[in-house]
Amino acid sequence: MTTHNLLLLPGDGIGVETIAEVERLIGFFNSKSNVVRFSVDRDLVGGAAYDAHGVAITDEAMAKAEKADAVIFGAVGGPKWANVPYQHRPEAGLLRLRKDLDLFANLRPAICYPALADASSLKRELVEGLDIMIVRELTGGVYFGEPKEIVTLENGERRAVDTQVYTTHEVERITKVAFDLARKRKNLVHSAEKHNVMRTGVLWKQVTTDVHKSYAPDVTLEHILADNCAMQLIRNPKQFDVIVTDNLFGDVLSDEAAMMTGSLGMLPSASLGAPDPKTGRRKALYEPVHGSAPDIAGKGLANPIATIASFAMALRYSFDLGAEADLVDKAIARVLEKGLRTGDIMQPGMTKVGTSEMGKAIEDELKSLAA
Numbered sequence: 001m002t003t004h005n006l007l008l009l010p011g012d013g014i015g016v017e018t019i020a021e022v023e024r025l026i027g028f029f030n031s032k033s034n035v036v037r038f039s040v041d042r043d044l045v046g047g048a049a050y051d052a053h054g055v056a057i058t059d060e061a062m063a064k065a066e067k068a069d070a071v072i073f074g075a076v077g078g079p080k081w082a083n084v085p086y087q088h089r090p091e092a093g094l095l096r097l098r099k100d101l102d103l104f105a106n107l108r109p110a111i112c113y114p115a116l117a118d119a120s121s122l123k124r125e126l127v128e129g130l131d132i133m134i135v136r137e138l139t140g141g142v143y144f145g146e147p148k149e150i151v152t153l154e155n156g157e158r159r160a161v162d163t164q165v166y167t168t169h170e171v172e173r174i175t176k177v178a179f180d181l182a183r184k185r186k187n188l189v190h191s192a193e194k195h196n197v198m199r200t201g202v203l204w205k206q207v208t209t210d211v212h213k214s215y216a217p218d219v220t221l222e223h224i225l226a227d228n229c230a231m232q233l234i235r236n237p238k239q240f241d242v243i244v245t246d247n248l249f250g251d252v253l254s255d256e257a258a259m260m261t262g263s264l265g266m267l268p269s270a271s272l273g274a275p276d277p278k279t280g281r282r283k284a285l286y287e288p289v290h291g292s293a294p295d296i297a298g299k300g301l302a303n304p305i306a307t308i309a310s311f312a313m314a315l316r317y318s319f320d321l322g323a324e325a326d327l328v329d330k331a332i333a334r335v336l337e338k339g340l341r342t343g344d345i346m347q348p349g350m351t352k353v354g355t356s357e358m359g360k361a362i363e364d365e366l367k368s369l370a371a
């Protein structure tokens with residue numbers, strides 16, 4: 001039996017409530033499967049870590065994250081910590097995890113469950129069954145390039161500069177992530193850049209073409225200008241499978257794609273690092289896109305689906321448990337088809353439920369699907 005080591009970092013606010021529902025599913029898989037087992041460790045992050053230890057994440061928790069096969073993260077932050085020293089603010093815990101684990105690839109799926117298709121701002125036929133993965137380069141590009149400054153010129157005018165920089169190595173490694181993902185999906189990658197006006201776009205296109213030839217000739221690669229990609233996402237989103245792009249375009253395109261499919265409470269994400277030279281497994285952190293939602297925290301109102309779907313991504317992308325991930329996704333779809341809704345996705349005629357009722361309903365569906 002294979003044992004996978006998970007580190008759970010619930011954090012603050014609704015992170016604690018939604019991670020509890022993931023634990024329910026881990027319990028299900030541990031009791032059900034005789035092939036795979038999850039060993040679970042927990043630690044504090046964010047405001048909770050600051051209250052206990054005076055820092056947003058301790059060195060001990062970081063050491064656990066380094067060793068874990070995957071980290072499942074809830075959310076951090078809240079008004080309670082608005083005045084803590086800047087370097088200890090709750091978000092510093094998440095930033096340290098991303099930096100120290102060198103999580104350079106951010107994965108944001110846009111999935112539209114048929115039961116929620118009418119809640120999209122696009123027509124049902126455009127989004128029903130949509131399943132796109134945006135792969136965004138997270139640690140390079142214009143958000144980090146130097147010089148980055150605002151200077152006052154001799155004539156008194158001010159001039160601001162941000163610098164878009166990419167190296168071959170940075171483009172190669174993110175492109176490989178996209179090809180690896182496509183192989184577990186529909187085998188299609190669109191690479192979005194602006195080679196018509198940007199030198200980084202020219203390099204991006206050359207490197208993705210080279211990596212395609214040497215690393216993934218079995219996957220279909222299409223090049224698309226990032227502005228056209230934004231248009232095509234609205235015109236005909238189902239033409240895409242995996243979209244790989246830089247930090248800036250990825251920031252915009254991933255929000256655009258995700259919001260076509262509904263509420264923040266439905267959106268999972270993953271951040272991946274380099275593969276381990278021995279095992280080939282990438283460092284990985286899975287988290288919902290939403291924050292700690294202080295306005296509803298502690299009330300049992302949070303939608304746990306974003307966090308549960310993040311766990312399903314861990315099953316698929318860290319542990320190669322595609323069938324188990326499909327089961328979780330199917331269980332979520334069925335619960336929605338039955339009309340169960342948390343407040344954030346409530347529609348007329350549906351049944352309103354709380355966090356643990358939603359988690360329990362998904363577990364019950366899993367049990368019946370796996371029976």
Ligand code: NAD
Nearest residue numbers: 075076077078264265290291292293294295296302303344
């Ligand atoms: P938020 O995502 O926490 O909440 C925005 C709105 O969406 C709120 O009305 C909230 O109730 C609702 N919402 C979010 N997730 C939901 C869910 N699962 N179910 C139902 N409703 C949900 O964003 P915010 O209010 O801007 O930030 C609150 C705190 O979270 C801040 O301290 C912010 O810094 C932090 N934050 C953390 C992360 C993270 O941990 N990755 C991300 C974003 C914000």
